[in-house]
Each structure stands twice: as C-alpha cells, then as structure tokens.
Amino acid sequence: MDWDWLIDTVNATEVNTLSSVYKLLLSMLLGCLVGYQRKRRGQTAGVRTFSLIAMGATLAMILSVYVPQEYLGLKNGDPGRIAAQVVTGIGFLGAGAIIQMKGSVRGLTTAAGIWMVATIGMAVGVGMYWISVFATLLILFILAQLERFERHLNMGSEARVVRMRLSIIVEDIEPYRKALKKHKVTLTHYYVEYDYQAHVTHLNLSVLVPENINYMSLFSHIRTIYPTQAISLATQVSI
Numbered sequence: 294m295d296w297d298w299l300i301d302t303v304n305a306t307e308v309n310t311l312s313s314v315y316k317l318l319l320s321m322l323l324g325c326l327v328g329y330q331r332k333r334r335g336q337t338a339g340v341r342t343f344s345l346i347a348m349g350a351t352l353a354m355i356l357s358v359y360v361p362q363e364y365l366g367l368k369n370g371d372p373g374r375i376a377a378q379v380v381t382g383i384g385f386l387g388a389g390a391i392i393q394m395k396g397s398v399r400g401l402t403t404a405a406g407i408w409m410v411a412t413i414g415m416a417v418g419v420g421m422y423w424i425s426v427f428a429t430l431l432i433l434f435i436l437a438q439l440e441r442f443e444r445h446l447n448m449g450s451e452a453r454v455v456r457m458r459l460s461i462i463v464e465d466i467e468p469y470r471k472a473l474k475k476h477k478v479t480l481t482h483y484y485v486e487y488d489y490q491a492h493v494t495h496l497n498l499s500v501l502v503p504e505n506i507n508y509m510s511l512f513s514h515i516r517t518i519y520p521t522q523a524i525s526l527a528t529q530v531s532i
Contacts, residue, residue: 308359320351347414354418383411
C-alpha cells in the first residue's frame with residue numbers, strides 16, 4: 294500500500310471519498326469517547342447521541358467545503374457559512390439536555406459537552422485531526438479528573454431546603470445554625486409558619502450543602518434539637 298498517497302489523500306484540501314469517510318469515522322470515535330463518559334455519569338445523552346452530533350457537525354463541514362468546490366469552483370470552499378448555522382443549531386440540543394425540576398438545574402455539563410463535541414466535529418471536518426483528538430482528551434480530563442478534584446476540595450455546593458414540622462412553637466433557630474455548621478452546611482435564609490392552635494411550627498431552612506454530605510447524619514442530629522414530627526428535603530421553599 295502506498296502510505297504517502299493515502300496520507301496525502303486523507304489530508305487533501307479538496308473533498309474526496311476517502312478523506313470524508315476517515316473524517317466521519319474519526320468524529321464518531323471522538324464523540325463515542327465523550328458520550329461513554331457522560332453515560333457512566335447517568336446522563337440521558339450517551340454514546341449514540343454524542344457520536345451522532347460529532348458526525349453531523351463533521352458532515353456539515355464536509356458539505357460546506359464540497360458544494361463551493363463542486364459548483365462554484367472555489368478550491369477551499371466556504372466552510373464558515375454552514376459552520377455558523379451548526380453552532381447556532383446545536384444550542385437547541387444543548388437546551389434539551391438541561392433538566393429543570395423544582396428549581397434545580399441539571400445537565401449543564403452535558404449541554405456544554407454537546408456544544409464542544411459539535412465543535413470538535415467541525416474541526417475534524419476541516420482536517421484539524423490532531424487538534425480534535427487533543428480537544429477530546431481535554432474534555433475527558435475535565436469531566437473525569439477535575440470532578441474528583443472538586444470533590445476532594447469540597448468546592449461544590451448545592452442549594453437545598455430542609456423542611457421540618459415541629460411539635461413545639463420555635464422562637465430561636467440558633468441551635469439549628471450551630472448544628473448545620475458542624476456538618477459544614479451554611480444557613481442562608483429561613484421561613485417559619487406557626488400553628489398556635491395545634492402548637493406546631495413549620496420551619497423551612499434554606500441552606501448550602503456540600504455535594505458529598507451525609508443527609509441521614511444531618512437529619513439525625515437536627516431532629517434532636519426540638520421535638521420533631523417530620524423532616525424532608527426539597528429544592529425550593531414551599532410555604
């Protein structure tokens with residue numbers, strides 16, 4: 294096999310069948326790598342979604358180069374025109390990966406990954422192979438290693454609401470503040486509702502909690518402060 298001819302054909306500026314097949318296969322592989330990592334994290338968008346996004350972006354770039362070459366006689370094509378539409382259109386897929394449920398937003402990292410994979414697909418489409426591979430490795434490093442780094446330093450925090458029903462009229466929440474502090478939980482706001490006839494207090498504590506917090510240990514602690522009938526966890530205040 295003439296390897297020099299093969300390499301020149303794959304790296305050719307003009308669109309040909311061999312280079313197009315190579316680009317599609319490479320973008321599929323890179324998309325699969327990122328999709329596999331996202332699927333392992335329990336995300337809906339996985340190997341198939343990311344590989345299709347990467348291949349679609351690559352094919353769009355191939356077409357944007359091929360059409361001007363074939364019909365307008367432009368050797369380098371006009372890849373910028375379709376590329377702009379790909380970047381805009383991929384935003385709709387990214388939005389579909391974001392889930393908002395009762396004030397809690399999930400899927401932002403996956404949405405960013407979708408946008409990045411589409412960009413990698415476009416880079417493959419214009420022949421930037423090594424840059425595309427390196428960018429994929431950087432994505433995998435960010436998604437896997439930086440997440441461990443954040444957890445190790447307890448950098449992540451989540452907004453939650455601890456809802457309690459107390460069989461007593463509570464007029465001092467300072468004991469709760471101290472108990473939360475022992476569990477590295479920050480109290481930001483609190484909302485209270487009194488039922489004097491039933492002698493019941495409904496207390497909502499808006500808190501910032503570490504991602505690796507043990508809720509069972511936390512609840513076991515705060516239930517001993519005042520006579521507690523019920524404790525629940527929510528993502529927004531319900532009064």
